[in-house]
Amino acid sequence: MSHxxxxxLILAAAVLAPLLVHATGRRVRIPLVIFxxxxxxxxxxxxxxxxxxxxxVDTLADLGLSMLIFLAGYEIDFxxxxxxxxxxxxxxxxxxxxxxxxxxxxxSGGDVFEAFVIGTxxxxxxxxxxxxxxxxxxxxxxxxxxxxSAFGAVGEFGPVIAVxxxxSGRRPAESAALLAAFGxxxxxxxxxxxxxxxxxxxxxxxxxxxxxxxxxxxxxxLLLACMLGLAEVFGLDVLLGAFAxxxxxxxxxxxxxxxxxGEVLGKxxxxxxxxxxxxxxxxxxxxxxxxxxxxxxxxxxxxPGFLLLFLLVHGVPVYLLAPRDLxxxxxxxxxxxxxxxxxxxxxxxxxxVDQRLVDTEQAASLVGAAMVSVLVxxxxxxxxxARGPGVPGAVEAEEARDSEAW
Numbered sequence: 001m002s003h004x005x006x007x008x009l010i011l012a013a014a015v016l017a018p019l020l021v022h023a024t025g026r027r028v029r030i031p032l033v034i035f036x037x038x039x040x041x042x043x044x045x046x047x048x049x050x051x052x053x054x055x056x057v058d059t060l061a062d063l064g065l066s067m068l069i070f071l072a073g074y075e076i077d078f079x080x081x082x083x084x085x086x087x088x089x090x091x092x093x094x095x096x097x098x099x100x101x102x103x104x105x106x107x108s109g110g111d112v113f114e115a116f117v118i119g120t121x122x123x124x125x126x127x128x129x130x131x132x133x134x135x136x137x138x139x140x141x142x143x144x145x146x147x148x149s150a151f152g153a154v155g156e157f158g159p160v161i162a163v164x165x166x167x168s169g170r171r172p173a174e175s176a177a178l179l180a181a182f183g184x185x186x187x188x189x190x191x192x193x194x195x196x197x198x199x200x201x202x203x204x205x206x207x208x209x210x211x212x213x214x215x216x217x218x219x220x221x222l223l224l225a226c227m228l229g230l231a232e233v234f235g236l237d238v239l240l241g242a243f244a245x246x247x248x249x250x251x252x253x254x255x256x257x258x259x260x261x262g263e264v265l266g267k268x269x270x271x272x273x274x275x276x277x278x279x280x281x282x283x284x285x286x287x288x289x290x291x292x293x294x295x296x297x298x299x300x301x302x303x304p305g306f307l308l309l310f311l312l313v314h315g316v317p318v319y320l321l322a323p324r325d326l327x328x329x330x331x332x333x334x335x336x337x338x339x340x341x342x343x344x345x346x347x348x349x350x351x352x353v354d355q356r357l358v359d360t361e362q363a364a365s366l367v368g369a370a371m372v373s374v375l376v377x378x379x380x381x382x383x384x385x386a387r388g389p390g391v392p393g394a395v396e397a398e399e400a401r402d403s404e405a406w
Contacts, residue, residue, distance in 0.1 A: 033374055068280065103119070116162075123313060124348070126156075165179065216264040224249075315335035318339075319335040350363075
C-alpha cells in the first residue's frame with residue numbers, strides 16, 4: 001500500500017486502540033501500547049499484509065520514539081531524586097549491565113558483540129510508558145513516583161550510553177571521547193538553561209499560548225531538533241539527544257515561564273501522545289517479525305526466557321538497592337516497573353540486526369518478551385501496591401479509574 005494509505009491505516013489503529021482499552025477495561029486492564037502494537041502486527045505483512053512502512057512512515061516513527069524519550073526526560077525532577085535515592089539508582093544499573101552481559105555471553109556461546117546487544121537490552125526501562133501510568137493514577141509526585149523516576153531515568157539513560165559506547169561501530173576510546181564532548185556541550189546548555197530568562201520570554205509565552213504563534217511550543221521543538229542534531233553530528237544515538245532535550249526543556253520552562261509550563265507541556269504531550277508516539281508503537285507492530293518467531297520453536301521458547309531475564313537482570317538489583325523507607329510491596333513493585341521495557345529494546349535490537357550482531361529470530365524473541373513485559377509487569381506491580389500498606393484506597397481507585405495509560 002502507498003504511504004498515504006499506510007499512514008491512514010496507522011492513524012486508524014491509533015484511534016481504535018483507546019476504544020479497545022475502554023471496551024475491555026471493565027474485564028481486564030490492558031495497556032494501551034499493547035493494542036497499538038497488536039493492531040500493527042495484524043495489519044502488517046505477516047498477517048493481513050495491508051501496511052508496509054516506507055521512508056516517510058519510518059521517519060515519523062523515529063520521531064515518535066524520540067518524542068517518547070523526550071517526554072521521559074522532561075518528567076525527571078532531578079532536584080527531587082538526588083541524594084541517596086539517585087546514588088542507589090546509579091549503582092543498580094551497572095550491576096544489571098554486568099549481570100546481563102554475563103548471562104548473554106552464556107546464551108551466545110561467548111560471542112562478545114551479541115552479548116553486548118542482548119545484555120544491554122536486558123537492562124532497559126520503558127520510563128516513557130511507566131510514568132504516564134503513575135501520573136494517571138496520581139502517584140507520580142509522591143515518594144514512590146520520585147523513586148521510580150530516579151531508577152527509571154538511570155534504566156533509560158544507561159542503555160543509551162552503553163549503545164553509544166559499545167554498539168557504535170567505533171573504538172571504545174573514540175566513542176568515549178565523542179560522548180564526553182557531547183556531555184560537555186550538554187552541561188553548557190544546562191548552565192545556560194539555569195540562568196534567569198529575560199522577562200520577554202514569559203510574556204511572549206503567555207501572549208501566544210492560545211494564538212497561532214505558539215512561541216513556547218515552537219521553542220521546545222527547536223530545542224529538541226537541536227539536541228537530536230547534536231547527537232547525530234557526534235555519531236551518537238539520537239535518543240541521547242532526545243533525553244537531554246527533555247531535561248533542558250524542563251529547566252528552561254520552569255525557570256522562564258513557571259505559570260505556563262504545565263500548559264505548554266500539555267500541548268507538547270498532545271502532539272506526542274496524540275500522533276507521534278502511537279505511530280511509533282503501531283509501526284513497531286507492523287515491522288515485528290512474527291513469522292520468524294512463530295516458525296522457530298527455539299525463538300518462541302526464548303520469549304518467556306527473556307521475560308524472566310528482564311526481571312532477574314534488572315529487577316533484582318533494583319529490589320536489593322531500593323531505598324530502605326519503601327516497604328516490601330513497594331520494592332517489589334519498583335522492581336517490576338523498572339523491568340518493564342520496549343522502546344529501547346526495539347532500538348537496540350534494530351541496531352544489532354542492522355550490524356548483523358544478532359539474528360532476526362533473537363531480535364523477535366527479545367521484542368516479543370518486551371511486549372509481554374509491558375502487559376504483565378505493570379499489572380502485577382499495581383496489584384502488589386494495591387494490597388500493600390501505605391496505599392489507602394488504591395483498590396477502589398483502580399476499579400473506579402479507567403486510565404488512558406491502560
